[in-house]
Amino acid sequence: MEQQSKQPITYRFPAGFWWGSATSATQMEGAANEGGKGKNIWDHWYEKEPHRFFNGVGPSTTSDFYHRYKEDIALMKEIGHNSFRFSISWSRLIPKGIGEVNPEAVRFYNAVIDELLASGIEPFVNLYHFDMPLALQNIGGWENREVVDAYARYASICFELFGDRVKKWFTHNEPIVPVEGGYLYDFHYPNIVDFRRAVQVAYHTVIAHAKAVAAFRKAAIQGGQIGIILNLTPSYPRSQHPADVKAAHIADLLFNRSFLDPAVKGEYPQDLIELLDEHGFLPVTEAGDRELIKENTIDLLGINYYQPRRVKAKEHLPNPDAPFLPERFFDYYAMPGRKMNPYRGWEIYEKGIYDILINIKENYGNIECFISENGMGVEGEDRFRNENGMIDDDYRIAFIREHLKWVHRAVEEGVNVKGYHLWTFMDNWSWTNAYKNRYGLVAVDLDNGLKRTIKKSGYWFKTVAENNGF
Numbered sequence: 124m125e126q127q128s129k130q131p132i133t134y135r136f137p138a139g140f141w142w143g144s145a146t147s148a149t150q151m152e153g154a155a156n157e158g159g160k161g162k163n164i165w166d167h168w169y170e171k172e173p174h175r176f177f178n179g180v181g182p183s184t185t186s187d188f189y190h191r192y193k194e195d196i197a198l199m200k201e202i203g204h205n206s207f208r209f210s211i212s213w214s215r216l217i218p219k220g221i222g223e224v225n226p227e228a229v230r231f232y233n234a235v236i237d238e239l240l241a242s243g244i245e246p247f248v249n250l251y252h253f254d255m256p257l258a259l260q261n262i263g264g265w266e267n268r269e270v271v272d273a274y275a276r277y278a279s280i281c282f283e284l285f286g287d288r289v290k291k292w293f294t295h296n297e298p299i300v301p302v303e304g305g306y307l308y309d310f311h312y313p314n315i316v317d318f319r320r321a322v323q324v325a326y327h328t329v330i331a332h333a334k335a336v337a338a339f340r341k342a343a344i345q346g347g348q349i350g351i352i353l354n355l356t357p358s359y360p361r362s363q364h365p366a367d368v369k370a371a372h373i374a375d376l377l378f379n380r381s382f383l384d385p386a387v388k389g390e391y392p393q394d395l396i397e398l399l400d401e402h403g404f405l406p407v408t409e410a411g412d413r414e415l416i417k418e419n420t421i422d423l424l425g426i427n428y429y430q431p432r433r434v435k436a437k438e439h440l441p442n443p444d445a446p447f448l449p450e451r452f453f454d455y456y457a458m459p460g461r462k463m464n465p466y467r468g469w470e471i472y473e474k475g476i477y478d479i480l481i482n483i484k485e486n487y488g489n490i491e492c493f494i495s496e497n498g499m500g501v502e503g504e505d506r507f508r509n510e511n512g513m514i515d516d517d518y519r520i521a522f523i524r525e526h527l528k529w530v531h532r533a534v535e536e537g538v539n540v541k542g543y544h545l546w547t548f549m550d551n552w553s554w555t556n557a558y559k560n561r562y563g564l565v566a567v568d569l570d571n572g573l574k575r576t577i578k579k580s581g582y583w584f585k586t587v588a589e590n591n592g593f
Contacts, residue, residue: 132590132592135591136592137541138591141206141544142205142542142584142587142588142591143199143204143208143542143545144199144204144208144544144545144546145209145247145495145546145548146209146210146548147209147253147254147296148209148210148252149163149165149252149253149552150182150186150551150552150553151186151188151209151552152185152212152215153183153187153188153190154184155181155183155184156183158189158225159215159225159226159227159228160214160225161215161218161219161256161257162256163255164255164256164257164264164312165254167257167260169183175555176555177559178558180552180557180558181557182552185551186551191573192234193238194575195549195565196235196238196242197242198548199239199548201585202565202581204548204588205243205245205588206244206245206247206291206544207239207244207245207548208248208291208293208352208425209235210248210250210252210254210296211248211249211281212228212254213250213251213254213256214254215231216229216232217280219256220255220259220270221273224280229284232284232285233284236285237288240288246289247544248281248285248291248292249292249293249295250277250278250335251294251296251298252295252297253300253301253304253311255270260312260313264313264324265324265327265328265331266327267327268409270331271327271330272334274331275331275334275335278294278335279342282339282342283342286342286344290346290347290348291348292339292347292348292350293349293350293423293495294335294336295328295331296425296427296495297353298325298351298353299353299354299379299381300354301324301328302321302325303321306320306321308448310555318446318448322399322404322405322406323406323407325381325406326407326408329382329386329416330415330416332385332419333385333416333419334415335349336419336420336421337415337418340419349422350421350422350425351386351425352496353386353424353425353427354427354429354496355379355383355427355479356379356429356432357432357478357482358371358372358431358433359371359433360433361435361436362435364436366436367436370434370435370452370453371434371453373398373453374432374449374453376394376395377395377452380392383487385416386420387420387421387488389416389417389418390413390417391416402447422491423491423492423493424487424490424491424493425493425495426479426480426492426493427495427496427497427546428475428494428526429497429498430470430471430475431472431475433455433470434455435455437453437454438454458470464499466500466501466502467501471499473526473528474529476497476526476530477530477532477533480530481536484538484539489537489538489539490539492539492540493540494530494540495544496544496546497526497546498545498546498562499518499519499522499562500556500560501561502559502560504516504578513576513578513579514566515578515579516578516579516580517579519578519580520580520583523584524593527543527587527593530543546562548564548565549564549565549566550567563578564577564580564581565581566578
């Protein structure tokens with residue numbers, strides 16, 4: 124590995140660039156029924172329908188960060204992390220979502236934060252990553268304004284408990300995903316297909332976000348910043364035909380700008396409001412909501428990017444009796460000759476990361492941002508183990524490198540992009556996919572006591588972080 128670090132640096136990043144990775148509580152903590160944790164929707168859904176999870180693997184153990192955080196943080200340090208984003212499990216900290224705070228959870232998160240800081244790794248803390256406490260889902264989850272207020276209280280408690288050491292805070296990760304999964308396309312609990320309820324959930328998530336930002340401002344954390352993490356998926360039209368362009372614009376409004384605009388600009392796009400109004404789907408709002416959103420914009424934007432969205436005008440009239448879905452306005456388009464990750468079924472389009480960053484610069488005031496997730500999931504990585512037992516994941520190195528070239532170009536063109544976090548640090552449990560695809564810089568051997576071994580990409584990442592470029 125020594126040879127690599129001696130090579131000249133072609134792509135140098137700004138001083139203080141954030142090199143690290145991201146993960147979430149439910150996907151890596153494990154200890155789902157330990158330490159006083161309450162149930163969340165994933166614990167419940169797995170109990171109810173285990174067959175909907177790949178190989179029947181549920182969230183109870185996952186990668187066991189709860190018990191092994193010291194070992195794992197030592198590995199983060201070893202592979203060059205100067206920052207790490209994780210989430211707090213709401214149902215671990217406040218088992219019923221409202222009411223008593225769990226002292227065992229406070230001890231655990233304090234220990235993780237202190238261990239990170241002692242290792243020279245800055246903690247980036249996200250408050251919500253798809254894991255609604257079951258007790259709150261039982262009263263409607265994000266459909267219910269009471270849950271919005273419970274979340275604002277939870278956020279305040281986190282700022283109070285950990286804000287003396289944690290300076291980078293995020294309200295939600297990919298808030299469009301629980302809307303899509305839980306209320307449109309049936310891949311998250313509560314498995315509802317209902318556009319009206321989806322719109323309400325999305326709207327209440329924005330209100331919850333704004334209330335958390337307001338609580339953060341009130342907490343006055345010295346040197347603190349608050350943001351949101353959005354999976355911004357560029358919507359590319361098949362052609363420049365007006366019908367294709369309109370289809371891409373509507374997809375962008377629904378999937379990207381529905382969260383991006385209120386979070387950064389403090390208001391919804393007028394054409395999104397008109398679109399929902401025209402079809403009779405405006406959400407129920409309350410007095411003061413508009414001002415709340417307007418006054419509580421973010422300091423820092425996390426951007427998750429995996430794949431583009433390619434769309435074209437509808438080819439056929441939608442079935443008027445079918446559920447109303449976003450696809451009423453466009454069809455997906457499979458571009459001939461696109462490069463694919465065959466394991467995940469996703470297109471690999473590295474320039475997409477640059478297009479997002481330039482859009483942020485040109486249309487969102489060049490707000491401070493960073494790549495908060497980017498990564499490649501591959502099935503059956505054991506076949507790439509070499510004679511020393513290390514996974515030779517050259518495909519992952521190529522994936523990261525080619526994306527980083529475009530991030531570097533954006534930096535050179537004046538985009539205020541401050542870091543790159545890979546998804547993810549170690550192989551972790553991916554919702555209904557469980558351990559089907561592996562994303563980590565560190566391998567986790569499920570058949571051998573969850574033994575951790577650094578992959579080739581982990582060593583490569585270390586040289587990039589140490590050289591601040593490649």
